[in-house]
Amino acid sequence: xxxxxxxxxxxxxxxxxxxxxxxxxxxxxxxxxxxxxxxxxxxxxxxxxxxxxxxxxxxxxxxxxxxxxxxxxxxxxxxxxxxxxxxxxxxxxxxxxxxxxxxxxxxxxxxxxxxxxxxxxxxxxxxxxxxxxxxxxxxxxxxxxxxxxxxxxxxxxxxxxxxxxxxxxxxxxxxxxxxxxxxxxxxxxxxxxxxxxxxxxxxxxxxxxxxxxxxxxxxxxxxxxxxxxxxxxxxxxxxxxxxxxxxxxxxxxxxxxxxxxxxxxxxxxxxxxxxxxxxxxxxxxxxxxxxxxxxxxxxxxxxxxxxxxxxxxxxxxxxxxxxxxxxxxxxxxxxxxxxxxxxxxxxxxxxxxxxxxxxxxxxxxxxxxxxxxxxxxxxxxxxxxxxxxxxxxxxxxxxxxxxxxxxxxxxxxxxxxxxxxxxxxxxxxxxxxxxxxxxxxxxxxxxxxxxxxxxxxxxxxxxxxxxxxxxxxxxxxxxxxxxxx
Numbered sequence: 143x144x145x146x147x148x149x150x151x152x153x154x155x156x157x158x159x160x161x162x163x164x165x166x167x168x169x170x171x172x173x174x175x176x177x178x179x180x181x182x183x184x185x186x187x188x189x190x191x192x193x194x195x196x197x198x199x200x201x202x203x204x205x206x207x208x209x210x211x212x213x214x215x216x217x218x219x220x221x222x223x224x225x226x227x228x229x230x231x232x233x234x235x236x237x238x239x240x241x242x243x244x245x246x247x248x249x250x251x252x253x254x255x256x257x258x259x260x261x262x263x264x265x266x267x268x269x270x271x272x273x274x275x276x277x278x279x280x281x282x283x284x285x286x287x288x289x290x291x292x293x294x295x296x297x298x299x300x301x302x303x304x305x306x307x308x309x310x311x312x313x314x315x316x317x318x319x320x321x322x323x324x325x326x327x328x329x330x331x332x333x334x335x336x337x338x339x340x341x342x343x344x345x346x347x348x349x350x351x352x353x354x355x356x357x358x359x360x361x362x363x364x365x366x367x368x369x370x371x372x373x374x375x376x377x378x379x380x381x382x383x384x385x386x387x388x389x390x391x392x393x394x395x396x397x398x399x400x401x402x403x404x405x406x407x408x409x410x411x412x413x414x415x416x417x418x419x420x421x422x423x424x425x426x427x428x429x430x431x432x433x434x435x436x437x438x439x440x441x442x443x444x445x446x447x448x449x450x451x452x453x454x455x456x457x458x459x460x461x462x463x464x465x466x467x468x469x470x471x472x473x474x475x476x477x478x479x480x481x482x483x484x485x486x487x488x489x490x491x492x493x494x495x496x497x498x499x500x501x502x503x504x505x506x507x508x509x510x511x512x513x514x515x516x517x518x519x520x521x522x523x524x525x526x527x528x529x530x531x532x533x534x535x536x537x538x539x540x541x542x543x544x545x546x547x548x549x550x551x552x553x554x555x556x557x558x559x560x561x562x563x564x565x566x567x568x569x570x571x572x573x574x575x576x577x578x579x580x581x582x583x584x585x586x587x588x589x590x591x592x593x594x595x596x597x598x599x600x601x602x603x604x605x606x607x608x609x610x611x612x613x614x615x616x617x618x619x620x621x622x623x624x625x626x627x
């Protein structure tokens with residue numbers, strides 16, 4: 143009996159060690175809810191802008207179509223500075239989700255719509271060729287049970303919502319219902335089916351989407367059915383480590399953790415969600431924990447503070463940033479007063495890797511939490527347009543390897559090698575190790591002049607340093623390429 147108990151305790155210890163700070167904690171609070179509740183205490187709900195009838199429908203003055211190759215959706219939080227929307231790069235935004243219509247679960251109506259009736263962002267976005275959705279939020283297990291178990295409240299919600307969409311010529315709705323219990327799994331599907339049917343009966347072109355969890359801790363999400371009902375799902379690919387985690391860690395690890403983005407996306411795809419109906423949510427924020435030491439992923443001594451992108455970059459500029467190759471995330475360790483702190487965040491490099499991952503998986507696009515967090519750091523916009531825009535045909539100016547992206551290359555993914563030929567040539571494009579041994583042949587043939595790309599999958603190689611070499615009769619171009627686990 144004692145021996146059996148010892149074995150059970152040992153097993154539980156091993157399991158808890160593997161899940162350290164990625165607990166299956168159903169009480170964990172996501173960044174959408176955490177920030178919404180924080181700012182709700184600052185901005186009262188009974189704002190005059192919530193009064194009905196103060197705004198008139200805006201005539202759609204759509205700009206020429208963008209050359210984006212994917213949906214790029216950003217949530218615009220009501221607490222953003224009043225002029226923040228003027229600084230967004232609308233060439234890199236296909237959709238804005240206004241945050242938010244806050245559900246009154248007593249009736250199904252709303253407690254506030256946070257200025258939806260009067261906000262200038264809708265007209266401005268339309269004039270810049272960007273669609274605008276109204277986000278409907280309901281947070282917490284109790285509140286979602288109250289709503290999803292009552293068809294009358296659900297009907298009232300949708301009937302209240304439709305006139306608000308019509309009044310501002312909105313392009314659709316994004317439903318953000320977080321912490322849904324297993325008991326409401328079928329009710330959630332039924333509600334979404336009813337909402338889609340009712341909204342599209344009045345607004346046939348409305349786009350209906352949902353914000354969905356990175357990890358379905360309680361098994362409440364029928365992902366396949368929801369993806370068939372909705373136009374697309376936006377998986378919130380962050381909060382893997384959250385403000386209440388017991389150690390500091392990456393908010394959105396691409397790999398290297400028990401739960402990570404690649405595992406999440408595979409879970410969705412294996413559940414039957416088509417890749418062209420799935421957007422990857424990315425964080426323009428990080429978390430800053432008080433910790434016990436400077437060690438990587440040190441134990442937290444308290445709750446983390448959220449840092450928006452611009453604030454995280456300021457810390458990175460002030461202190462020595464470390465790029466964590468294992469998880470493809472950035473972090474900073476620093477002393478505040480007498481306390482060590484550790485900030486984990488996404489910088490331009492890690493965001494680029496996430497965008498490239500979304501593109502390589504054929505996903506419908508990306509979602510951003512949250513707009514206005516970028517401040518004056520324009521690189522976040524140029525990275526998007528670099529990856530998700532149709533490019534004009536490039537003309538070769540030399541015979542050379544132009545770029546390798548991403549580099550370093552994670553062993554689980556792919557990298558794209560771009561090269562150009564000035565004239566018709568027989569070429570070889572190969573990967574060599576540091577001892578000069580040929581490891582992979584990417585191309586070995588005659589090509590016309592032009593700019594080319596070749597995808598490189600490093601799965602058959604060990605991590606380390608290699609060289610990508612382009613050879614022609616009279617020229618050699620070589621670039622170092624690093625492979626990471």
